[in-house]
Structures are given as structure tokens and as C-alpha cells.
Amino acid sequence: MKDYKLLTDGELFNLLKLDDRKAFAEIYERYKGPLYIHAFNKLRDKEEVRDVIQQLFSVLWIKRNEITLTANLSGYLYTAVRNRIFKIIAHQSIQSNYIVSIQQSIASTEAITDYTVRENQLKQIIDKEIQLLPEKMREVFLLSRKSYFSHKEISEKLGISEQTVSKQVTNALKILRTKLGLFGFLLFLMKF
Incomplete structure (x- = not known):
């Protein structure tokens, strides 16, 4: 029986491509902690980081036969985490801009409504005085x-x-x- 802890990243990745679940488990155990810390330093949100790491390893297992490493496994995993973080930050920026836009729209609508109400009140006062x-x-x-x-x-x-x-x-x-x-x-x- 193989001791997966002693295998190199390259050997584990080759076994992963052969559908070896133990190789996948070892990759997960080896990198989940460092990747979590790396992602947390960028996102500062535990739930978001857990989701990023979960998605990364899910995709690694699902696309194991499609992935071709050009460098090493750790480089691939850190790059994948970084790309997911960029997507999250971009999405948060879009959400933030959308929320600001909605808030400005609401404030503008309130100002117009307030102006209209005041204008109508003044018109009523003027009409009353004319009468x-x-x-x-x-x-x-x-x-x-x-x-x-x-x-x-x-x-x-x-x-x-x-x-x-x-x-x-x-x-x-x-x-x-x-x-x-x-x-x-x-x-x-x-x-x-």
C-alpha cells in the first residue's frame, strides 16, 4: 500500500488523473490550509473563503482529466484561487456600484417627491389667499x-x-x- 504523504505533487496529480481518490484526498489535505490562509488574507470573509476552497477542489476533481499542468500543482492551485478571488472582488464591486446607484436613485426620487409635495402645498396656500x-x-x-x-x-x-x-x-x-x-x-x- 502506497504512503500518499511521501509522494510528490506531480505523482499525486498523475494518480488523480487516473481517478485515484486517495491522491485527491492527499492533495486536499496538503493544500486546503495554505490556500485557505492565502484566500482569507485577500477576502477577510470565512464563509466566502470556504466557498472558494470548496469550489476549487470540486472543479479539480470534476475536471481532473482535462487539466494540464504547465508548471507545478501548487502554482496551478494558487493561480486558480487567485482567479476566483478576482472574480469575487469584481462581483462585489459591481454589486457595490449597483447599490450606490439604487441609493442615489432613491434619494433623487425622494428629493423630487419632496419638491413636488412642497410645490403642491405652496400652490394650495396661494390659491387659498387668492380666494x-x-x-x-x-x-x-x-x-x-x-x-x-x-x-x-x-x-x-x-x-x-x-x-x-x-x-x-x-x-x-x-x-x-x-x-x-x-x-x-x-x-x-x-x-x-
């Missing part, structure tokens, strides 16, 4: 600002002088400026 204007002043003001009639058109429509229309609009703006404050009034002017 509180005296009846004739409100009518003149709405024709001027919402229907976009000129002072002359309002004068003709309501049968009052252009000077009265101008005075009513000016007075309405003064009242709204007082009630809405400077900031609200400036926003009001931008909307109308």
Missing part, C-alpha cells in the same frame, strides 16, 4: 394672471377702466406679498 381677495379684485387678478388677458381686454370684458384694472392687479399683488412673505411671493411670481 380670500375681494370679489372684484380676485376676478380681475385671475383674468390677468391665470387667463393671461391684457389690462385692455379685462377692461373691455368687465366694463371698467384700464387704470382700475391696473390698480386692482397692483393691490392684489401687494396683499399676496404681505400674506405669503417675500419667498412665497417670489415663487408665486415664477409660477404665474
Whole structure:
């Protein structure tokens, strides 16, 4: 009976290609610890490292007849671990970028929603203040600002002088400026 511990990596690999399970077990025992430490130094996640090592040895057994060593077995195993680590890091980077993108999208959506809510609230306040204007002043003001009639058109429509229309609009703006404050009034002017 062979003592597999005394065999070289090359001899173990040749036996592995002949489907020798004991050779595979010896390769596993010989390299699982050093490969684990190597991977852990890069990933710092025990579960992730266990998965990497498990996958590496699973692929080694499954593809044992397809693998051709160009150097030595340890070089092949360390390179395979390194490549798996690179894939994990790349995947984590993609996930991280995706999460940041989603967070930015959510923040942007919240900002737009917040802006829309505030805009609607301000519009309601402005509409309420307009409704509180005296009846004739409100009518003149709405024709001027919402229907976009000129002072002359309002004068003709309501049968009052252009000077009265101008005075009513000016007075309405003064009242709204007082009630809405400077900031609200400036926003009001931008909307109308």
C-alpha cells in the first residue's frame, strides 16, 4: 500500500488523473490550509473563503482529466484561487456600484417627491389667499394672471377702466406679498 504523504505533487496529480481518490484526498489535505490562509488574507470573509476552497477542489476533481499542468500543482492551485478571488472582488464591486446607484436613485426620487409635495402645498396656500381677495379684485387678478388677458381686454370684458384694472392687479399683488412673505411671493411670481 502506497504512503500518499511521501509522494510528490506531480505523482499525486498523475494518480488523480487516473481517478485515484486517495491522491485527491492527499492533495486536499496538503493544500486546503495554505490556500485557505492565502484566500482569507485577500477576502477577510470565512464563509466566502470556504466557498472558494470548496469550489476549487470540486472543479479539480470534476475536471481532473482535462487539466494540464504547465508548471507545478501548487502554482496551478494558487493561480486558480487567485482567479476566483478576482472574480469575487469584481462581483462585489459591481454589486457595490449597483447599490450606490439604487441609493442615489432613491434619494433623487425622494428629493423630487419632496419638491413636488412642497410645490403642491405652496400652490394650495396661494390659491387659498387668492380666494380670500375681494370679489372684484380676485376676478380681475385671475383674468390677468391665470387667463393671461391684457389690462385692455379685462377692461373691455368687465366694463371698467384700464387704470382700475391696473390698480386692482397692483393691490392684489401687494396683499399676496404681505400674506405669503417675500419667498412665497417670489415663487408665486415664477409660477404665474
